[in-house]
Amino acid sequence: xxxxxxxxxxxxxxxxxxxxxxxxxxxxxxxxxxxxxxxxxxxxxxxxxxxxxxxxxxxxxxxxxxxxxxxxxxxxxxxxxxxxxxxxxxxxxxxxxxxxxxxxxxxxxxxxxxxxxxxxxxxxxxxxxxxxxxxxxxxxxxxxxxxxxxxxxxxxxxxxxxxxxxxxxxxxxxxxxxxxxxxxxxxxxxxxxxxxxxxxxxxxxxxxxxxxxxxxxxxxxxxxxxxxxxxxxxxxxxxxxxxxxxxxxxxxxxxxxxxxxxxxxx
Amino acid sequence: xxxxxxxxxxxxxxxxxxxxxxxxxxxxxxxxxxxxxxxxxxxxxxxxxxxxxxxxxxxxxxxxxxxxxxxxxxxxxxxxxxxxxxxxxxxxxxxxxxxxxxxxxxxxxxxxxxxxxxxxxxxxxxxxxxxxxxxxxxxxxxxxxxxxxxxxxxxxxxxxxxxxxxxxxxxxxxxxxxxxxxxxxxxxxxxxxxxxxxxxxxxxxxxxxxxxxxxxxxxxxxxxxxxxxxxxxxxxxxxxxxxxxxxxxxxxxxxxxxxxxxxxxxxxxxxxxxxxxxxxxxxxxxxxxxxxxxxxxxxxxxxxxxxxxxxxxxxxxx
Numbered sequence: 001x002x003x004x005x006x007x008x009x010x011x012x013x014x015x016x017x018x019x020x021x022x023x024x025x026x027x028x029x030x031x032x033x034x035x036x037x038x039x040x041x042x043x044x045x046x047x048x049x050x051x052x053x054x055x056x057x058x059x060x061x062x063x064x065x066x067x068x069x070x071x072x073x074x075x076x077x078x079x080x081x082x083x084x085x086x087x088x089x090x091x092x093x094x095x096x097x098x099x100x101x102x103x104x105x106x107x108x109x110x111x112x113x114x115x116x117x118x119x120x121x122x123x124x125x126x127x128x129x130x131x132x133x134x135x136x137x138x139x140x141x142x143x144x145x146x147x148x149x150x151x152x153x154x155x156x157x158x159x160x161x162x163x164x165x166x167x168x169x170x171x172x173x174x175x176x177x178x179x180x181x182x183x184x185x186x187x188x189x190x191x192x193x194x195x196x197x198x199x200x201x202x203x204x205x206x207x208x209x210x211x212x213x214x215x216x217x218x219x220x221x222x223x224x225x226x227x228x229x230x231x232x233x234x235x236x237x238x239x240x241x242x243x244x245x246x247x248x249x250x251x252x253x254x255x256x257x258x259x260x261x262x263x264x265x266x
Numbered sequence: 267x268x269x270x271x272x273x274x275x276x277x278x279x280x281x282x283x284x285x286x287x288x289x290x291x292x293x294x295x296x297x298x299x300x301x302x303x304x305x306x307x308x309x310x311x312x313x314x315x316x317x318x319x320x321x322x323x324x325x326x327x328x329x330x331x332x333x334x335x336x337x338x339x340x341x342x343x344x345x346x347x348x349x350x351x352x353x354x355x356x357x358x359x360x361x362x363x364x365x366x367x368x369x370x371x372x373x374x375x376x377x378x379x380x381x382x383x384x385x386x387x388x389x390x391x392x393x394x395x396x397x398x399x400x401x402x403x404x405x406x407x408x409x410x411x412x413x414x415x416x417x418x419x420x421x422x423x424x425x426x427x428x429x430x431x432x433x434x435x436x437x438x439x440x441x442x443x444x445x446x447x448x449x450x451x452x453x454x455x456x457x458x459x460x461x462x463x464x465x466x467x468x469x470x471x472x473x474x475x476x477x478x479x480x481x482x483x484x485x486x487x488x489x490x491x492x493x494x495x496x497x498x499x500x501x502x503x504x505x506x507x508x509x510x511x512x513x514x515x516x517x518x519x520x521x522x523x524x525x526x527x528x529x530x531x532x533x534x535x536x537x538x539x540x541x542x543x544x545x546x547x548x549x550x551x552x553x554x555x556x557x558x559x560x561x562x563x564x565x566x567x568x569x570x571x572x573x574x575x576x577x578x579x580x581x582x583x584x
Contacts, residue, residue: 011401012401012402013401013402013404013405015558019405026401026405096380097370098370098373098374098380101370101374102374120366123402124400124401124402125400125401125407126382126383126399126402126538127370127382127383128361128366128370128382128383129369129370129373129380129382130370132338132366132367132368132369132370132371133370133371133373133374135371136342136370136371136372136374136375137374141338141339141448141449142338142367142371143338143367143449144363144366144367145363145366145367159452161455162363162367163363163519164277164363164364164454164519165282165362165363165518165519166519166520166521166522167456167457167512167513167515167519167520167521168454168455168456168457169454169455169456169457170335170336170451170453170454171451171452171453171454171455172449172450172451172452173449173450173452174448174449175448175449178448181366183519184502184503184506185502185505185506188507226373226374226377226378226379226380226411226414227379227380227381227396227409227410227411228409228410228411228412229407229408229409230395230408230409230410231407231408232400232405232406232407232408233405233406233408234404234405234406235405235406239562239563239568240550240552240562240563240565240566240567240568241566241567241568242562242567242568242569242570243567243568243569247571247572247575247576247579248579250569250571250576250579251576251579251580251582251583252579252583253567254530254551254553254567254569254576254580255580255583255584257528257549257551257567258470258494258495258496258528258530258583258584259583261470261527261528261549262470262495
């Protein structure tokens with residue numbers, strides 16, 4: 001029994017970043033990379049299932065990206081993944097989430113897991129699309145924003161709760177194999193121990209190309225995408241009026257606003 | 267390929283307000299000859315027709331399906347069949363939890379142009395252009411859809427205004443194909459209230475976020491909230507960590523600060539999901555050590571500084 005966990009190495013902007021010359025992305029030198037916050041929770045969910053199971057469960061982390069993504073995959077290995085797979089080729093550059101989903105679906109077909117987990121969304125571009133699009137390519141049942149999961153390895157169906165707007169939960173039963181996108185807060189992700197970080201460093205990361213997975217050149221990159229970035233720019237933001245002075249003076253202004261509000265409402 | 271197809275959203279017998287905002291978004295990209303059709307799915311979709319008779323709507327399409335509530339297989343099959351028959355140039359859905367569950371699958375299956383969390387739609391030289399945020403909303407990203415005859419867009423809540431005036435669009439019924447759904451809904455529940463606070467009724471909220479750093483710091487902000495007469499709220503990470511009950515979480519999946527008039531956010535960076543629950547508040551004061559934090563984009567007043575120091579200084583006045 002196997003659970004595949006799709007993870008993404010996200011990028012945050014450095015304080016002083018510049019837009020690339022072609023105007024379609026940020027210069028990569030100004031990006032700070034890390035494992036997507038949501039993926040920490042979906043990996044933990046898989047590892048928890050593995051630890052609670054009576055049968056052997058293998059947790060495999062998969063990511064699409066260049067060599068630097070190995071750092072995030074090592075994090076997954078240190079936190080309990082048994083194996084890691086990275087798919088890359090220069091042709092994948094410029095892929096939108098749908099093209100990435102096609103790659104993930106191809107890996108999933110090869111690995112044939114009982115479940116594919118993905119994060120609800122990524123903290124950088126927040127498409128909230130990749131996992132569910134992969135389900136379409138796989139023709140698997142799927143559900144998004146899972147905040148509670150009662151999955152028993154090998155079961156033909158599983159019960160979970162979707163976290164809806166406004167603090168409402170929707171309980172659903174779904175056939176497996178399925179693709180589930182996992183919400184923050186479903187569990188408490190563990191910290192990797194020094195020992196497990198050391199062990200993870202020695203574990204191999206399997207590297208595949210789209211061709212290894214039977215994908216054609218047109219399946220990935222801009223050709224395999226449903227959208228194209230036209231322009232990226234820094235918006236003119238509505239900006240708060242900042243209080244000047246030191247902390248004492250700033251707090252005084254804030255106290256005045258509170259007093260004024262209370263005067264109005266009482 | 268012409269016209270705009272809006273997919274209205276309903277849950278437990280109520281039309282979700284964001285559905286009407288989609289009608290507003292449709293006006294921004296309709297060309298002169300385009301019609302705007304609004305489809306609503308359900309076991310008894312007729313019940314929503316009256317509420318959809320709004321200015322800017324040319325046609326309301328009722329789609330009777332077997333599932334009373336949202337189900338991905340049902341929606342993909344029904345909306346997919348509707349797109350195949352009507353061949354619209356643009357399909358608009360809400361960037362909502364339900365749409366998270368089916369929009370990307372529909373786009374992938376039908377090879378539709380596709381973008382999510384779109385807050386601006388326009389036509390530039392005749393081409394459809396959608397704008398969304400990137401890198402944690404620090405930049406705007408314009409995307410287009412070369413070669414796609416139908417484009418599916420998931421529109422962010424509050425980005426467009428719902429029409430207010432009534433109209434008399436024609437009403438038709440669409441026969442959805444029968445679907446063998448692979449999941450079945452078992453019911454709804456509310457998050458259990460761990461305390462009796464009602465964030466949506468609070469007029470004055472002091473909200474804390476990740477910036478407080480550790481659980482032991484919660485107490486001093488609770489004490490501060492009491493002293494200044496505010497209801498203590500929080501952003502998602504604080505509730506997820508269990509430092510405050512979920513009932514105090516403000517945001518998309520938590521509570522909306524509906525009655526709030528003064529909102530002080532301390533150490534809240536301003537994730538889009540949090541902003542969804544509070545950005546409408548008339549007076550927002552943000553205190554954050556990161557001058558680039560998104561919260562300053564919606565706040566009226568801001569303090570760039572150490573939240574503990576400000577909290578301590580503020581305490582002296584109450």
